[in-house]
Structure formats: structure tokens, C-alpha cells
Amino acid sequence: MLPARVYNLQDHPDRGEVLKFRGQRPMDKGVDNWPEQLRNLWSGEIEWNSPMARWCTLQVGGPAKAIATPASRAELQSLVAVLAKLGVCWRVIGRGSNLLVSDTGYDGVIVMLGRKFAAIEQLAGKEAEKTLVQVEAGCSLMKLVNWCVAQGLQGLEFAAGIPGSVGGAVVMNAGAWGKEMSESLASVTFLSGAGEFVERKKGDLAFSYRHLETESMIVVVAEFLLQAGDRQAIERKGAQLMRDRKKKQPQGQGNAGSFFKNPAGLPAAGKLIQDAGLKGIRVGGAEVSEVHANFLVNIGSATAQDFLDLMRLVQEKVFERFGVRLEPEVHIL
Ligand SMILES: Cc1cc2nc3c(=O)[nH]c(=O)nc-3n(C[C@H](O)[C@H](O)[C@H](O)COP(=O)(O)OP(=O)(O)OC[C@H]3O[C@@H](n4cnc5c(N)ncnc54)[C@H](O)[C@@H]3O)c2cc1C
Structure with missing residues (x-):
């Protein structure tokens, strides 16, 4: 058995071979013993055979063979490198609030950016009266909204009550009440297929209705440009939107929000x-x-x-x- 260690793509002799993302692809043939190899090559947190119903707000879905929760950017990098080397398919998820997983489950690795990817940091902004805020993808969107209220920053109140992670919200270009994530985004940092962190400014990102073209990369960090405002007014607005949401949406039953996209130019x-x-x-x-x-x-x-x-x-x-x-x-x- 190989000793457990963190695998680093940059140091790998077959780097060229390894530089392929397997997310959403069928599993390569001949990787039957990948769980054992994964256990040996990557020392991060893994939960085996975990029912996806536990992780998705629809509360359905069979078991994922493995759920890996990296604790740092280095661990995420090494995980992706190992999965590429083993030819294992994988998928990154946030809070599973927009996901329907089949009853047969997922015969690969679900990568979860959770509590270890939840930092929020205020950066010095270049634009007067605007504040640049850097958020890790695993942060819950509600935590970010509440943080903005506490800081007196406006721009994301519309997201009050949208469950999910910041990464999921960016990928989905989540929106409500005529606003969407892309409006206040300044940049996104991805982990690329080459195992490198790549920052893309807003102008280089292709957003559309409930979609960001990620080129199969992982959203790791997002930066938002937010406007200073009156703390109490921002709080009141967020609270009002939450009340409206409660009135209009079912409560206490598993769901994934709007199941269908609104067709363009037609009734909702x-x-x-x-x-x-x-x-x-x-x-x-x-x-x-x-x-x-x-x-x-x-x-x-x-x-x-x-x-x-x-x-x-x-x-x-x-x-x-x-x-x-x-x-x-x-x-x-
Ligand atoms: C009660 C309720 C209300 C909702 N209201 C709204 C609403 O008002 N507006 C709205 O837009 N949505 C709404 N939603 C849907 C959902 O909350 C959003 O789409 C949310 O942004 C999804 O985030 P998530 O972290 O749960 O993503 P997940 O469901 O975990 O993932 C969604 C997709 O993003 C991908 N993904 C997730 N994280 C990453 C990452 N870091 N890097 C790359 N890919 C990633 C996943 O692979 C998947 O394809 C609602 C859902 C519920 C249950």
C-alpha cells in the first residue's frame, strides 16, 4: 500500500497527462480500485457512500461513492490532480440547492467546498464610495448577505433568502427581484484544468440568465464591488424581501427553488x-x-x-x- 500523502500536480512527472478535468465525464475503464488509491494518494476528509439526499434541498438522490471536502486551496489542487490521474469523474457542488441527483447516486467523487472555504474579507477598493469584498466559494450566500448588512454595504440584498453557496450562486448567476449576481461581481478566481488559479475580471466572464460559462473550472473566490449605504435601510430592505419570499414560496417542503427557467419574452x-x-x-x-x-x-x-x-x-x-x-x-x- 502506498503511504498517504498530499499529491501535488505541479510536481507530477506526467503533468501533461494529468491536465484533464474528468468532471461530468464517464469514468475511465480500469479504475475499479480508485477508492483505495484515492485514500492512499490524498489525505483530506472523505465520506464514503454518502446519500446525496442528505446534501440536496430536494431531499432525494442515491449515494455518492465519495464526498471529498478539501480544507484548503492546496488540498483542493492536489485532490483535482489525483482525480485526474486516477481518471475518476467528479463534480463540485455547493449546498445542493439547485441539484437533482439520480436515485442510483453518483459513481465518482463529489467535491464540496464547505466551511473551510467560507472567508469574507474587505479589500481596499479603487472606486470612491465602493468597497471591494472578497469571498470564498464555500461561504453561504446568506452569511454574505448578513455580513453586508452589518457592514452597511448594499448590492446583494436581493439575494436575501436564496439558499446555497457563493460559488453556486456565481455559477448559477442566481437572481431575484430583477437583479442577479453578475451585477455586483468584480472578478472570479477559478481553479483551472491545469491545476492553476486563474483570475478573470468581470469583462472576461460570460454570464447569461442563470448561467456563467465556467469552462468546467471550479469557482474558488469571488470579488464583489459594493456600495456603501444606510445600514438600517439595507436591513429593512432585506427583511422585506425575505417576508415577500415567505408569502410566495412553499415552506417546509424539500424543493430547489424555481425548477424551470423562465422562457425569454414569454410569461414566467x-x-x-x-x-x-x-x-x-x-x-x-x-x-x-x-x-x-x-x-x-x-x-x-x-x-x-x-x-x-x-x-x-x-x-x-x-x-x-x-x-x-x-x-x-x-x-x-
Ligand atoms: C427555497 C429556495 C429558493 C431559491 N430561490 C432562488 C432565487 O430566488 N433565485 C435563484 O437564482 N435561485 C434560487 N434558488 C436556487 C439555488 O438556491 C441557487 O441556484 C443557488 O445559487 C445554488 O447554489 P448551491 O451552492 O446550492 O449550488 P449547487 O446546487 O450545489 O450547485 C449548482 C450548480 O453549480 C455547480 N457548482 C456549485 N459550486 C460550484 C463551484 N464552486 N465551482 C463550480 N461549479 C459549482 C454545481 O456543480 C451545479 O452544477 C432557490 C433554491 C431554494 C431551495
């Missing part, structure tokens, strides 16, 4: 689903919420297959009725 997905008469329709334990038709909720016993079947049913019915093909906003794994 929720309105189309509602007008197609689909509120309350169920497949197994998955239901179109009575409160908000674009929320598919887990009534307690849903499987991932129930959500997939319900998603297809909603797509078919809306297409039949309005000729519009709804696209899922939720990422399916």
Missing part, C-alpha cells in the same frame, strides 16, 4: 404551469406546489425518478397547451 414558467392547470399535480412523492407552480416539492416520500417524471409531465403539458418547451433550471446529475 410558473404562470404557464399554473395556466396549464398543473398546480397540485403529483407523481409519486413529487408535486407541483399549490403555492407557486414553478416549485416542484417533495411531499415527504419522493424519489429522484418522481421528480424527473413530474418534470417531463409538466414539460409535455405546457408544450401541448402553449407550444413552449420549458428548460430545467435545476442541474441534473
Whole structure:
């Protein structure tokens, strides 16, 4: 058995071979014993055979073979290098609030940027009256929103009540009330396929509706340019948006927020689903919420297959009725 150690891509003799990300690709043949090799080559925290239902807000999903939680940027770098070397597929996730994982689970490594990637730091800004804030991707979006309130910084109040990590919110270009993450972003630092940290300024980033083109890179740090404002006014606004959210969205049932993207130039997905008469329709334990038709909720016993079947049913019915093909906003794994 090889001794446990941290594997460093930069030092690896086959660096050229290793420089390929395996995220979302099928597993290479002949890597059956990768769990043992991973255990030997990477000494960070790993949880084996962990049900994804625990990690996703839809509360469904079979086991991930491994969940790796790097404790530092160096550990993340070495993990990605080892996974590339072993030919193991992997996927980075935040808080699983926009993810539907299949009932068969994930036969690879889920990389989680958690509490060890949660730092928030105020940097000196160049623009007068604006403050540059650097946040690690594993920080929860709500922690960042609350921190901004405490500092009297405005620009991210719209995100009050959006669950998830800062990394997930950047990748999803999360938005609400007509605003989205890209508006206050200044730059994003990624871990690239070559195992290097790459900073991209906002002008070099391709954002669109609920999407950032990441080129399969990992978001590690995001910087936001925020405006100084009246602390109490910012707090009131955030609290009001939270109350509005509570009124309009289902509470206490597993969900992933808006399940479908709003089609461009047409009524919102929720309105189309509602007008197609689909509120309350169920497949197994998955239901179109009575409160908000674009929320598919887990009534307690849903499987991932129930959500997939319900998603297809909603797509078919809306297409039949309005000729519009709804696209899922939720990422399916
Ligand atoms: C009750 C509720 C309300 C919601 N309201 C809103 C809303 O108002 N507006 C909105 O836009 N969304 C909303 N959502 C959806 C969701 O919260 C957002 O999309 C959120 O930004 C996802 O963050 P996450 O960390 O949970 O990402 P995850 O669900 O973990 O991941 C989402 C995608 O991003 C990728 N990813 C995650 N982290 C990284 C990273 N560091 N680097 C590279 N890729 C990464 C994952 O692989 C996956 O493809 C809501 C969800 C719920 C449950």
C-alpha cells in the first residue's frame, strides 16, 4: 500500500497527462480500485457512500461513492490532480440547492467546498464610495448577505433568502427581484484544468440568465464591488424581501427553488404551469406546489425518478397547451 500523502500536480512527472478535468465525464475503464488509491494518494476528509439526499434541498438522490471536502486551496489542487490521474469523474457542488441527483447516486467523487472555504474579507477598493469584498466559494450566500448588512454595504440584498453557496450562486448567476449576481461581481478566481488559479475580471466572464460559462473550472473566490449605504435601510430592505419570499414560496417542503427557467419574452414558467392547470399535480412523492407552480416539492416520500417524471409531465403539458418547451433550471446529475 502506498503511504498517504498530499499529491501535488505541479510536481507530477506526467503533468501533461494529468491536465484533464474528468468532471461530468464517464469514468475511465480500469479504475475499479480508485477508492483505495484515492485514500492512499490524498489525505483530506472523505465520506464514503454518502446519500446525496442528505446534501440536496430536494431531499432525494442515491449515494455518492465519495464526498471529498478539501480544507484548503492546496488540498483542493492536489485532490483535482489525483482525480485526474486516477481518471475518476467528479463534480463540485455547493449546498445542493439547485441539484437533482439520480436515485442510483453518483459513481465518482463529489467535491464540496464547505466551511473551510467560507472567508469574507474587505479589500481596499479603487472606486470612491465602493468597497471591494472578497469571498470564498464555500461561504453561504446568506452569511454574505448578513455580513453586508452589518457592514452597511448594499448590492446583494436581493439575494436575501436564496439558499446555497457563493460559488453556486456565481455559477448559477442566481437572481431575484430583477437583479442577479453578475451585477455586483468584480472578478472570479477559478481553479483551472491545469491545476492553476486563474483570475478573470468581470469583462472576461460570460454570464447569461442563470448561467456563467465556467469552462468546467471550479469557482474558488469571488470579488464583489459594493456600495456603501444606510445600514438600517439595507436591513429593512432585506427583511422585506425575505417576508415577500415567505408569502410566495412553499415552506417546509424539500424543493430547489424555481425548477424551470423562465422562457425569454414569454410569461414566467410558473404562470404557464399554473395556466396549464398543473398546480397540485403529483407523481409519486413529487408535486407541483399549490403555492407557486414553478416549485416542484417533495411531499415527504419522493424519489429522484418522481421528480424527473413530474418534470417531463409538466414539460409535455405546457408544450401541448402553449407550444413552449420549458428548460430545467435545476442541474441534473
Ligand atoms: C427555497 C429556495 C429558493 C431559491 N430561490 C432562488 C432565487 O430566488 N433565485 C435563484 O437564482 N435561485 C434560487 N434558488 C436556487 C439555488 O438556491 C441557487 O441556484 C443557488 O445559487 C445554488 O447554489 P448551491 O451552492 O446550492 O449550488 P449547487 O446546487 O450545489 O450547485 C449548482 C450548480 O453549480 C455547480 N457548482 C456549485 N459550486 C460550484 C463551484 N464552486 N465551482 C463550480 N461549479 C459549482 C454545481 O456543480 C451545479 O452544477 C432557490 C433554491 C431554494 C431551495
